[in-house]
Structure formats: C-alpha cells, structure tokens
Amino acid sequence: xxxxxxxxxxxxxxxxxxxxxxxxxxxxxxxxxxxxxxxxxxxxxxxxxxxxxxxxxxxxxxxxxxxxxxxxxxxxxxxxxxxxxxxxxxxxxxxxxxxxxxxxxxxxxxxxxxxxxxxxxxxxxxxxxxxxxxxxxxxxxxxxxxxxxxxxxxxxxxxxxxxxxxxxxxx
Numbered sequence: 001x002x003x004x005x006x007x008x009x010x011x012x013x014x015x016x017x018x019x020x021x022x023x024x025x026x027x028x029x030x031x032x033x034x035x036x037x038x039x040x041x042x043x044x045x046x047x048x049x050x051x052x053x054x055x056x057x058x059x060x061x062x063x064x065x066x067x068x069x070x071x072x073x074x075x076x077x078x079x080x081x082x083x084x085x086x087x088x089x090x091x092x093x094x095x096x097x098x099x100x101x102x103x104x105x106x107x108x109x110x111x112x113x114x115x116x117x118x119x120x121x122x123x124x125x126x127x128x129x130x131x132x133x134x135x136x137x138x139x140x141x142x143x144x145x146x147x148x149x150x151x152x153x154x155x156x157x158x159x160x161x162x163x164x165x166x167x168x169x170x171x
Contacts, residue, residue, distance in 0.1 A: 049146065050098055053138035054091050057131065061089065077110060084112040089131070098139045105131055 054073055055066065061075040071093035079086040088108040095102040107128050112118040 048096055049139040049142035050093065050096060050102060050135070052142055053135045054103070056138060057135050058089060058091075086110045087127075098136060098143060100132065100136065103132060103135065107131075
C-alpha cells in the first residue's frame with residue numbers, strides 16, 4: 001500500500017495475505033466466484049447435440065467467436081473463390097431442444113468493388129434453409145447416438161434368468 005507503515009505489516013508474505021484478508025482488504029478467487037453466482041462447475045458444449053452439429057456443419061469456415069455460455073457462434077468472412085464476395089454466418093441458440101425455432105441464423109453477404117468499397121446485406125434464402133436443415137439433421141443423429149450409447153438393458157431378476165436358461169435348453 002502506498003504510504004503504509006512497514007512496521008504495521010508482517011514481513012512474511014503469507015502472514016501479510018492473512019492479515020489483509022482478515023481486515024477485508026483482499027479476496028480469494030474461490031469466494032469471489034461464489035459471490036458472483038459462479039459455482040466453479042462448467043458445462044461443456046460436447047453434451048449439447050445442437051451446438052456440436054452447428055460447429056460440425058460450418059467447420060470449413062474460420063470462426064471469429066464461439067461462446068457456448070452466450071449461445072452464439074460467429075464465423076469470419078469466407079469466400080471459396082477469389083472474387084470480391086464473401087459470407088459471414090451468425091448462429092444464435094434460443095433453446096437446447098432440436099427444433100427449427102431453437103436457432104436464429106443470420107447470413108451476411110459482403111460484396112466489394114475493385115477499390116474495396118464494400119456493401120454488406122442480410123439475405124434470406126436457400127443457404128439459410130439448407131444450413132438449418134443440415135444442423136437439425138446432424139443434431140438428431142447425435143442425439144440418437146448419445147441415447148444408444150447410454151442405453152442400458154434392463155436387469156433380469158434371478159427367477160427371470162433361470163426361466164430364460166430353461167427356455168434356451170428346451171430349444
């Protein structure tokens with residue numbers, strides 16, 4: 001502390017930290033995050049089929065931002081050809097459920113002239129519909145795979161196991 005009397009503070013850093021915390025002049029990250037509502041536990045996007053399907057569908061495009069907790073994916077400008085046209089895709093997640101109204105997709109088109117004067121517009125069209133269809137289709141596949149992976153057959157009781165063995169012997 002500027003202007004503080006060194007005699008009032010212990011020379012050992014651990015003791016200084018302890019004294020500062022006791023006097024309310026510091027914080028610990030574990031208590032600071034709990035006060036902010038954070039639990040220290042993180043949700044990972046790999047368990048969300050819609051999120052994974054979206055990333056996999058646009059994996060050929062460079063990403064500017066992918067924020068799972070914010071529910072948004074933003075690509076950088078992308079062009080397959082060496083012309084002056086490019087697209088940029090924003091996908092906003094409105095729900096984790098796999099349905100058409102769970103995503104808000106915006107496709108920006110950029111067209112530049114020779115002097116790099118560019119115009120940007122949002123267009124509704126086939127690309128948006130195809131993108132939505134592909135994301136939902138892929139998410140449905142991921143959801144099915146996840147359910148199949150976690151499927152556990154019912155557990156037979158001892159009497160059911162015995163009767164099942166008897167039926168096999170009779171055949």
